[in-house]
Amino acid sequence: MTLRLALTLAATSLFAQSCNAQVPEVGATIEATALALGTVRGVGRRLDSINTIQFSGGGTANVPMADGEWRGYEISEATVGISYSIPARRLDMTRTGPDGAEERVIRVVRGGRAWDERLPGVDPTDVPVGAVSQRLAHIYLTPHGFITAAAENPDAVSVGTDGGQTTLTVEIDGTPVTATLDENSRPETVEMTVDHPILGQTQLEAEYTEYVDWPILDVYFPSRVVHRLDGETTLDLIVTDFYQNPYVVFPTPEQLSGSSQ
Secondary structure, rough: OOOOHHHHHHHHHHHHHHHHHHHHOOOHHHHHHHHOOOEEOOOOOOOOOEEEEEEEEEEEEEEEEOOEEEEEEEEEEEEEEOOOOOOOEEEEEEEEOOOOEEEEEEEEEEEEEEEOOOOOEEEEEEEEOHHHHHHHHHHHHOOOHHHHHHHOOHHHEEEEEEEOOOEEEEEEOEEEEEEEEEOOEEEEEEEEEEEEEEEEEEEEEEEEEEEEOOOOEEEEOEEEEEEEEEEEEEEEEEEEEEEEEOOOOOOOOHHOOOOOO
16 A cells, blocks of 8 residues: 555545544434433433423514514413424414404314314314414424434434534424534524415424523523514514423314303
């Protein structure tokens, strides 16, 4: 072997090692994020031990209208309950519009069906099928929803870097969902492309900051949640309460009594 060939092989080996060092391994990255969020529990170190979450807070919302304008709301209270195993999500929000009128909005999705309720469990009304995918997307937009999907489908996960930060991408129902991790291995942003009924295909992004160990059980959830559609802020929520594995149920419209409360 010539000296030049030996030096070339050595340089190639060092370059390969450098590349491998820069891009973290998939399984290790998934577990590091799961540990950082507190989803790893039990002697068997299960990464799917958090099946449901519920969080509440207040803030502002900005909604795109059919005429191209945006309508701003003040959110006095919003509670989100999610089941990752069904999957299902309920948003129960009280908001005030620019005209000063207060309204309560309850939006539910369970599996392949979505509906609205006038009050919790009262007067369910089915909504167009197109709303199902939009509402389901918000389940996997959450930090724990994203890492649960990644842990359940590790073969569909890829790891990369962006601006020096580690990224995790998992394909969920044919849609790539990417999380950019902060210095503590927790999702700082989660983004995906969605088919919005007004904006069309657009980028949906959630930004998470100020993670807190809410139950003092090494389970972390952000205290501020910001959503954006195509760069426009649609939600800015200050979280005031968070619960892991609460008792959250999602009865179908057939199971609900039509008028009792």
